[in-house]
Amino acid sequence: MLTHFSPELLADSDMSQSEKILRACVHCGFCTATCPTYLLTGDELDSPRGRIYLMKEMLENGRAADERTVRHVDRCLSCLSCMTTCPSSVHYMHLVDHARTHIEKTYRRPLLDRMLRATLAFVLTRPALFRRSMRAAALARPFAGLLPRRMRDMIAMAPARLPTPSPIDRPQSLAAQGARKMRVALLSGCAQTVLDTKIHEATARLLTRLGAEIVVAEGAGCCGALPHHLGKSAESHALARHNIEAWTREIECGGLDHIVIDTSGCGTTVKDYGHMFRDDPALAQKAARIAAMARDVTEIVAALDFAPSVDVGRLRVAYHSACSLQHGQKIADLPMELLRRAGFEVVPVPESHICCGSAGTYNLLQGELASALRERKVANIRLVAPQAIAAGNLGCMIQIGQGTAIPIVHTVQLLDWASGGPKPLA
Structure with a gap:
């Protein structure tokens, strides 16, 4: 051009x-x-x-x-x-x-639009505040009909009940079972610590069982993806900076082999930290090092020579390939290979390259298009008649789960179950 x-x-x-x-x-x-x-x-x-x-x-x-x-x-x-x-x-x-x-x-957006986008960037990245907002949304549900459509859609997405905060998300170190093969930092993140604590718990059980020591670093939190995709670069860079500094301290103190991330949208962003801070003389080298160390949880599981120990009964699982994983990180086949190794009958979803409509805050800001994409995705999932759906990104799980009663769980929850962990509640 x-x-x-x-x-x-x-x-x-x-x-x-x-x-x-x-x-x-x-x-x-x-x-x-x-x-x-x-x-x-x-x-x-x-x-x-x-x-x-x-x-x-x-x-x-x-x-x-x-x-x-x-x-x-x-x-x-x-x-x-x-x-x-x-x-x-x-x-x-x-x-x-x-x-x-x-x-x-x-560009100066209309006032309500500016307020909504600012609220999303501020609230979703702060777990304690996000938890309180979800409770408020549940209380407001009976009155949602009096609110503008966009607010009604957001309230409808709020879960009726929230899980209890998990101790896994507190700063700590979890010892490897048996001989230690690697030491990794787990990104606790933001929204996932409020909406689905079972994912981090499954990740911790699985990786420690496979021989990884896990560190949840003091000072690390939201990866910055949510404000980043809203164009709020100052906010996203501030959040990313906290992570870079927190993980750098861990590298210098006890050493780290990798940064493990079990939400693929976050993984795509952390792997891009080197680009984000390329012009920052104080952080460029640190950011590039962190980006190079970032791994999706399935990459770590494969590196630790995963092998199943439980018969999962050939459960038929439709694998939804999150866009941030297959397009952002170029990880397409590995999760399905691991699920098959675990004993599941894995079937890909037709039109697997087409987004489900979640995309961070997209389903909150572009509800009509997001709903149409969800309907298309769910229709394609039904074509393969699965008993369960697996995905590597919480946003996709919530988005798809609103359109179907088929149980949907994180890939790592199924791998944890197949290697001795609890059967996912869903």
């Missing part, structure tokens, strides 16, 4: 990076075939190629974002299916992240 960025604009690192990404695009349109929003709307501007044109025109001219550009960029799920499809290796993720930051700085 031909670009015309001024030397003044190119002096900015983000602009220079985006210009290189734009020049890689050859307008081929392969991305339109796998873009979830384009499949729903048929609008070229709701495809990666169309959004690239909008972002190019905005960034190249150094102008403030307009309503049309914001509308179509907001509709992007950041599922990154386009990056898997693209024959020219266009790094769409970094481009749309930059565009969202530019939008946040230059």
Whole structure:
């Protein structure tokens, strides 16, 4: 793609990076075939190629974002299916992240929209506050009909009951069972510690059983993904900085082999810390080291030579491949291989490359499109008639679970069960 960025604009690192990404695009349109929003709307501007044109025109001219550009960029799920499809290796993720930051700085949204996005970025990243907000939402459910549709949809997504906070999420060290094979830091994160504590517990049981010592580092928390995808780069970088410093202290104190992450959306972000802090002289080297050490939990399980010890009865499991795992981290087959090794009958979901509509806060901000994608995903899952659904990302589990009564659990919960842990409650 031909670009015309001024030397003044190119002096900015983000602009220079985006210009290189734009020049890689050859307008081929392969991305339109796998873009979830384009499949729903048929609008070229709701495809990666169309959004690239909008972002190019905005960034190249150094102008403030307009309503049309914001509308179509907001509709992007950041599922990154386009990056898997693209024959020219266009790094769409970094481009749309930059565009969202530019939008946040230059576009004044309607008041209620600004308040909602600010609330999500602030509340969801703080577990104690998020827990209180979920309780408030449950109390407000009888009065939801009096609220705007977006607020009604958000209240409807709040669970009726929350699990008790888990001791696993407190700073601590958990010893490996038997000979220690590696020492890893577990990202406790934010929303998962409120909505589903069983995932971290299954991860801890499984990894320690396989010979990993687990550290939950003091000062580590939200990875920063939620505000990052809202264009709030200052907030996301502050959260990421806490993690980098916390894990660096662990590296320097007791040593770490890896950072293990059992929410794939977080994993994609942590693996990108090196890029996020590339221009920060104080953190660039530390961030790059942390990013290189980050692993999805299935990568760690495979490295520890997982083997089952319990007969799970050939349960038929549909594996939902989270976008952040298959497109963001390029981990597609490994989780299914591990589940098959564990004794499950694993069936892939048709149209597995198409997003379920969760995408961080997307299902809270773009409810109509998210619901249509969920219906499409659930219909494809039903085609393979599973007894259970496995996924590697909590957001996907919640999104899909709202559309079906088929039990849905995290991949690590099934692997834990197959190696001696409890059968998942679902």
